[in-house]
Amino acid sequence: MSARDFLLPDVGEGLTEAEIVVWKVAVGDQVALNQPLIDIETAKATVELPSPYAGTVTKLYGAVGDVVEVGAPLIEIDVAGDAPAPAAAPPAAAGEGRTAVLVGYGVATDEGVPTRQHRRRGSTSAPAAPAAVVPVSTPTAPARAPRSTPPVRLYAKQHGLDIARIAGTGRDGLITRADVERAVAGAGTAPRAVVASTTSVTRFVGHELAPWSTGPREERIPVRGVLRSMAEAMTQSAFSAPHAAAWVRVDATKSVELLAGLKQRESLAGVRLSPLTLVALALCDAARHFPGINSSFDAANNEVIVRRSVALGIAADTPRGLIVPNIKDADTLDLVGMANALSALVDTARAGTTTPNAMMGTTLTITNVGPFGIDGAMPILPPGTSAILAVGQIAKAPWVVDDEVVVRHVVEIALSFDHRCIDGALASAVLAHVGRFLNDPAPALLAG
Amino acid sequence: MAQMTMAKALNEGLRRAMENNPKVLLMGEDIGKLGGVFRVTDGLQKDFGEDRVIDSPLAESGIVGTAVGMAIRGYRPVCEIQFDGFVYPAFDQIVSQVAKLHSRSDGVYTMGLVIRLPYGGQIGAIEHHSESPEGYFAHTAGLRVVSPTTPNDAYWMIQQAISHDDPIIFCEPKCRYWEKGDVDLDHPPRGLFEANVAREGRDVTVVTYGPSVRTALRAADAAAAEGRSVEVIDARSIAPLDFGVMVTSVQKTGRLVVVAEAPANASVSAEIAARLAEDCFYSLSAPPLRVTGYHTPYPPSRIEEEYLPSVDRILDAIDRVIGFES
Amino acid sequence: MAIGFELKGESMSEIPLVQLLTPEGERVSHPDYDTSLGRDDIFAMWRDMTIIRRLCNEATSLQRQGQLALWAPLQGQEAAQIGAGRALAPNDFTFPSYREHGIAWCRGIPPENWLRMFRGVHHGGWDPQKYRHSVPTIVIGNQALNAVGYAMGVQRDGAEEATMVFFGDGATSEGDVNEAFVWAGSFDAPVVFFVQNNQWAISEPTIRQTKIPLYRRAEGFGFPGIRVDGNDVLAVYEVTRRALAHAREGGGPTLIEAFTYRMGAHTTSDDPTRYRIDAEVEAWKHRDPVERVKAYLVRQHQVPAASFDDVTEEANTLAAKLRDDVLSMPNPEPLSIFEHAYADVHPLIEEGKRDMVELGIAGGGH
The missing domain is CATH 1.10.40 (Ribonucleotide Reductase Protein R1; domain 1)
Known part of the structure; x- marks a missing residue:
């Protein structure tokens, strides 16, 4: 035997309670399924309720004239142990957090403190019992949210700055990009000027190299002695191509101004000039000055290959992923030639039509992380190459000129290199060379 | 390539659809002998017969309600509602039956019907002939809404709509019916639900559709003369909206203006602005602005130009998004 | 036999209506609509009516016990629905409103499927093509136009199929039903309009919907209309059968007005005692569609009591199964x-x- 309560259901009259008009059964009566139990009356109608169970009446919860709320028990019926499975509780029926309406189970009521029913997005577990409430604001939060545009908020966030802690100088305290730039500068270390290298420019892996213009197009140097030691040591100590990196911040204001000026020239209309054009020219120029950077370590033959021709790889972020097509004989290109070659390379890569051949034989690589709003990176070398240059964003920053702090366009460049054949001195020399080029591009361009 | 008006392009598209599929039939008021009040169905009854090009009784709910039954029977009816302002008697059938029967039948019924709806203003018409009811339908789950603005799009989009298995409200900008353009009879320009960058630019993105596309392009010309580079996107599909193209553009320009004839409140332009604010939050240098018809009944034609989005009003919005302090 | 409408100040009872079986169970002849149905056929009709009445009562109980959101009972309209449903050919297609449980039964749709919508687990309930019975239509009158369109498709296919659509007296005031009449007349669509005039559109009497008998509306739209005693399953069967044949043979539409009575509430949410008097209901009880068939079978064909008892037992078993099916009906996956x-x-x-x-x-x- 088991006792079951029949709760006053929603009978669709749009009210939440009913008055007991007459009981048609008494305690001790045997009732059959669907046998009329009671007449109830709401303000709208009198309704006869049939029994959902067969069994013995053990309790009547109300007397004639009593008003019963929807969902409250009306009657208790003892269902025989071997009786058929009793009716399940109404799935979402009145009395279980619902208010009756005209044509349905009723409206869900919202009693008590609401709690999260489902898990948080990104979490894999069901919601925990209401407990630790994480405040979204600290007690010291300003009375009103800091005012700034979304891109400026992003800029601050990328520099790890709390926008709320930056003073706004715009209208009504608006935090402008310039405000964030000042805050970034204040938080950073003092930038350095580019310094010229004193390293011998022609010495490479213990050899004196012939100049770019007079040396053989390809030259093989046995890996012996110091070189061999460095190579073996680096291989053992790290991956197959042991990476090292160097970086420098450069005042590129003259590059920015030069590009702005060139863009105004009618003769250059349609040429897509960008900072990357100058970086590419700078790196090729550096290779001409320091051929050792344009080399590769051939472990299988125990040789280092030096090439006097730059196949300039450009790391391109395409819809299909990262690819590194290259510009063959990039060292022979002038400003316009380089700009056009880069445009063609990028367009082809974006269109997804880059050929395998365009990705073979890379000797030097540039990865431009500036468009991502990034200051610098330590990239991994493409296989078969010994150096890759990372270029960050060009952004205004305070710079010391003649002991005065002035606003300049500053860029960070970084060089990852294969330490088996390229030592820090060479890498630094190449990096400094590129830096000088960007710091004052006109002389190099005119010379080229 | 062939030169033709948009009305003729629709006519050719309908003809080709009827030739390709014998289950395609047309229904509407005055579409047979007369060829439709815009001549879009001109000559089709003569060539395909009265059983396939049906001059219907003057009852819009009847047109759509019977089309529902024909679709259940396996036909692909193309209904013409004579003017935007006359679609309301059919509204019940469209939202109660057309939009829901595929779902209510667990996918057994294919509601592959097209409801052609000449819409929008700029034609100097009398009352109930210049309305933009697309928002009502875009709001309704189960429906799709598209709008061509060029003869080439019209020729292809009507065919793509007819062959699609979901019900499609096909909004035809009346002010574009007689404008000529090239139609490529061999290759569709793009998918039915894809937006088109009608003009590339760098400084501001203008998203629009239907009758306002030409206005927006003219505004972009005027802006260019002032040294501003405006990108104009023709949404083409009003529901679903092709946000991919729009997001790419706004991420580039950082500024958005939405243009439509329908009033802004709870509208398609509202949806575009809201969604792009969600998806491009960190790219927006200014709040998205909308240039739309005012929140009044469509005005008498002598003052419709003052009501409609104009070149000047679009330029003003461009000024404001560019001038926004950031 | 005019109590029902005289109470509303009407004299519609003077209208001739096709009747083959009187409320007392007497067979009467009709010059145009006689029937060749024999004892077994008529017993089968009684069985259908008995079963759907029992299932309908079970559904009402389930609603009173909180297991259905709503139920629309059909008590009083069993003859109209079983007569019409049995007249259909397998390939005919039907468009119901939401009270056509008897038609659904005749189309072979399992009873638990009828209740899926009322339980709140589905907006349809069955495969409409499989059973040739469309999904329920809640919006009053929409389905009339859908049916005409379907019939026009049949017409274009050159198929010998009829389409039948069901609606109530209230729906005849809707624009869609009148538009459907226009279209059907204008295109000679092979459709049968079956209006169950149960005298009440929730609380509004038929007189609020029309000043002339509903069947006479057809004349104005250019096709025949006929009133049949909707509580006489034999008459409904014969009238419907011929209207369907007329449609299949290219004769165009027919409007059948089945003159009947909604014995119960509009739905379980309705309280009919607020708008109609007991005497009217009592009067119609004497015209019960199920009892008159039983009386006829006993008197004319000497069907033994055991045969009736067997069916009652079968109906109880089906009702118990329906209860089990409803209680074990899972909620749909979100x-x-x-x-x-x-x-x-x-x-x-x-x-x-x-x-x-x-x-x-x-x-x-x-």
């Missing part, structure tokens, strides 16, 4: 709402599904 909203891929549908899964509202793995 993600199912996205399944057929569109036929083709739709970005907002994909987005909605992702959202539900990510928040754990629906399954799809952790």
